[in-house]
Amino acid sequence: MAAFGRIANRVLNLAPNLRPLQRNLHKLNSAKSVPKNYTKYLVLVGGGLTALICTNYLKSERLDAAFRMRKSEDENLLKKLTSRERRFIKFASVEYRGQLYMTPQDFLDSVVEQEPRPRLKRRMLSDQDLQTIKDNTPPLKKGSKMLFRTLRDRGIVSYTEYLFLLSVLTKPISGFRIAFNMFDTDGNQRVEKDEFLVILRILGGTFKQSKVDEETRKLDDYIADDEGLQRKHRIDTTLQIHLFGKKGNQDLNYDGFYKFMDNLQTEVLELEFNEFSKGNVAITENDFAKILLRYTYLNTEEYDAYLERLMDRIKEERGITFDEFRDFCRFLNNLEDFAIAMRMYTLADRAISQSEFSRAVKICTGFSLSKHLIDTVFAIFDDNGDGMLSYREFIAIMKDRVHRGFKVSHWKVLEYDLANDEFIEADSPLFAVWRQRACRRLDHFKDAELFS
Structure with a gap:
């Protein structure tokens, strides 16, 4: 009886010592089930990732197909445009309600540079931006040979005005009077804003080959093209404000017209000259x-x-x-x-x-x-x-x-067609010439052993 009591006491004394062992065994059993849980999780995560990758792949394929279709449409559209229209679209850096505009700096770049300034996208103008442009535009009496370089991006030039400015650059001094008389439709030796806008529309061919009735043409929101070049808005551009005042009620006489054309020609020539003179008095x-x-x-x-x-x-x-x-x-x-x-x-x-x-x-x-x-x-x-x-x-x-x-x-500018091993006439002669000259410069560096 006494022996049985001693054995019972020993068992009771061992019980507290078995609890840690019991906990350890429980942890061990739980640990054995961990891989099973991880496997379930991995299957779920892997399946989700696979579905996500497939979805993104299919989405990217649709986007690529849409991009290729849009690129093809853009290329076909550009083929239908004139060289001036393509160049205007290329250099125009601002937009207002779907219509593209150049800034004064864009125009200067378009006549002296091969490519436009780097930009992520066109800047969208607000009504407040237009008011700021209007306030910053100087009147004709304060015009100078630095007008466009001073305004830089604080101004807008429409497509039809771009054509007019290009024509100014090629006009001889003797042709200034002829140009003025073209704008002076009533022959009173003064050009009003409405007369100026009529000639600009003729220059741009805004309504040519458009199969719409006259009432539609008169609407303020009538769109004459699909490229955003000549959409009709009742807004004053920098050129209109400069020539006819902020209210548009100032007439343009020949002396002011001559001064503007002469200043623009000189400004562009100075820009070209300074590119090579590097601050010197001569090139x-x-x-x-x-x-x-x-x-x-x-x-x-x-x-x-x-x-x-x-x-x-x-x-x-x-x-x-x-x-x-x-x-x-x-x-x-x-x-x-x-x-x-x-x-x-x-x-x-x-x-x-x-x-x-x-x-x-x-x-x-x-x-x-x-x-x-x-x-x-x-x-x-x-x-x-x-x-x-x-x-x-x-x-x-x-x-x-x-x-x-x-x-x-x-x-005729010829390019070498590697596939057919022959010389063919270049589709874009001016671009081909620029590319040839770039290659010539690289050949110059190569001959000078600068890369060796």
């Missing part, structure tokens, strides 16, 4: 040649031949001042008159001497070019160095310069 003869040839459709070999010819013939660099550069560009705006004078002067289509060239320029423009400038021109374009210039070739090349690559050229 090199080589830079002068590059400016003249930058918009032409010459292939790489022809372009290099002109520059090499100039470098071989100019023994001492004196430079070309801005006044000389401006005089020559103004002469180029009289290129049609020069061509007529040459055809009358040289009936046998023979080459002309420097004195004959100088006299013809004087007759067409009313001013003379400097002797050094004429020497430089002949050094560039005199093919065989005999002191005579083939004026037909000179005129053909300079026409491309005057129209800044927009006018159809008689030159």
Whole structure:
């Protein structure tokens, strides 16, 4: 009996010591079930991820298909547009109610740069932005040769105004009066805002080939195109405010019109000149040649031949001042008159001497070019160095310069088609020339062993 009591006491004493063991065994059993729970979770998570990946893949495929369709539509649309329309769309950086606008800086970039400034998307203008633009636009009496560069992005230019401004750049001084008379439809020697807008609509061809009735045309929200170029809004652009005042009730006389056109031409020429002058009072003869040839459709070999010819013939660099550069560009705006004078002067289509060239320029423009400038021109374009210039070739090349690559050229630009191992005519000649010149520069670096 006593022995049985002792055994019972020992069992009771061991019981507390068995509790930790019991807990450990319970944990061990629970641990064995963990992999089963993880497996369930992994299956659920994996299935969800797979479904998500498939959904995103299918969604991306639909987006890619939509993007390819939209890209194809955009490409087909661009093919239907003129070169000026494509360039306007490319450089226009602001938009208001579906209509695209350039800023003053966009316009300057479009005439001197190959590509527009980098941007993520077009800036959407609000009514407050338009009011700010209106307040910041100076009147015509405060216009200057820095107008567009001062306004920069604080202004808007419509597509039809873009066409007008391009035409201003190619007008000779003698054509300023003709241009003014075109706007002055009632012949009172003053241009009103409504007269100006009528001519702009004619320039843009807003209502051409549109099959709508006259009542629809008169609606303020009538849309004449699908590209956002000429949508009709009752808003005042920077050009309208500058020329006709903030209320639009100021008439434009010839002196003000002349001043505006002359200032714009000078501003663009200064921009081109300063690009090469780097702050100096003159550019090199080589830079002068590059400016003249930058918009032409010459292939790489022809372009290099002109520059090499100039470098071989100019023994001492004196430079070309801005006044000389401006005089020559103004002469180029009289290129049609020069061509007529040459055809009358040289009936046998023979080459002309420097004195004959100088006299013809004087007759067409009313001013003379400097002797050094004429020497430089002949050094560039005199093919065989005999002191005579083939004026037909000179005129053909300079026409491309005057129209800044927009006018159809008689030159054919060929590209190498690798697939068919042949040369074909380029679809976009101006772009092809730019690409060739970029490759030429890379070849120059390669030849200089800068990459070795």
